[in-house]
Amino acid sequence: MQDHGAPAGYQRKILAAGNEGPFVMKFYGFYPSSAAYRCRIALNLKGLAPHFVAIHLRKGEQLLPAYLELNPQGLLPALETDGHVLTQSLAIIEWLDETHPQAPLLPPDPFDRAHVRALAYAIACDIHPLQNLRVLRHLKATFGQEREGLDAWCRRWIEPGLAALEVTLGKSGTAGDFCFGDTPTLADLCLVPQMYSARRFGAETSGLKVINHIIASCDAHPAFVAAHPDRQPDAEP
Numbered sequence: 347m348q349d350h351g352a353p354a355g356y357q358r359k360i361l362a363a364g365n366e367g368p369f370v371m372k373f374y375g376f377y378p379s380s381a382a383y384r385c386r387i388a389l390n391l392k393g394l395a396p397h398f399v400a401i402h403l404r405k406g407e408q409l410l411p412a413y414l415e416l417n418p419q420g421l422l423p424a425l426e427t428d429g430h431v432l433t434q435s436l437a438i439i440e441w442l443d444e445t446h447p448q449a450p451l452l453p454p455d456p457f458d459r460a461h462v463r464a465l466a467y468a469i470a471c472d473i474h475p476l477q478n479l480r481v482l483r484h485l486k487a488t489f490g491q492e493r494e495g496l497d498a499w500c501r502r503w504i505e506p507g508l509a510a511l512e513v514t515l516g517k518s519g520t521a522g523d524f525c526f527g528d529t530p531t532l533a534d535l536c537l538v539p540q541m542y543s544a545r546r547f548g549a550e551t552s553g554l555k556v557i558n559h560i561i562a563s564c565d566a567h568p569a570f571v572a573a574h575p576d577r578q579p580d581a582e583p
């Protein structure tokens with residue numbers, strides 16, 4: 347585990363006060379982790395910059411006793427704040443949204459909220475878990491799959507998952523520059539990391555017109571830019 351302290355950059359000035367009290371907000375993540383990436387975007391949108399503790403997943407640091415004490419699931423991310431440890435990226439994001447209501451991540455109407463959550467869950471519950479490190483390691487160890495087979499496995503779930511999302515977004519009539527309207531919501535926080543993973547696994551995404559329009563908007567948004575894996579203090583070449 348490596349404590350990188352509070353990040354420099356545009357968030358620091360907004361957050362400094364929150365990090366000087368008795369409770370230092372600590373975020374446990376790893377630069378390419380999708381679930382951590384979702385939370386980093388939310389933290390940036392809320393103007394928060396917690397201390398960052400890097401947990402190197404490929405070195406197995408998520409299974410060290412000190413981390414399992416925080417999250418017995420051995421999964422990233424975790425957010426430690428005010429004497430609480432929050433886990434599960436969507437629970438963390440909704441907690442951030444409830445406690446920092448500016449730049450809301452869910453629309454006000456209950457049907458719209460359900461729609462945005464459904465978009466987010468389609469990614470976070472139905473696509474992402476199949477490409478997780480522990481799943482890929484199991485496929486390798488038990489079924490002898492190497493890089494090519496593992497990438498094909500991931501594409502097998504990512505491509506139809508994103509294709510269905512593209513249809514849903516197109517039919518909704520509510521997609522704009524972002525998944526819902528013209529400001530970021532929970533759905534965009536899940537979509538951007540999923541598209542990052544899609545590229546890593548060589549998935550075909552060029553035909554996803556609605557999604558690619560949204561990704562272009564996110565790529566131009568400073569909160570998303572600052573959350574990119576390549577810009578994290580633990581990023582590796």
Ligand SMILES: N[C@@H](CCC(=O)N[C@@H](CS)C(=O)NCC(=O)O)C(=O)O
Nearest residue numbers: 379380381421422434435478479480
């Ligand atoms: N549903 C969880 C998923 C968390 C998760 O799968 N995290 C991954 C990184 S994206 C992880 O820690 N994987 C460790 C492993 O597979 O051993 C969430 O949204 O927080």
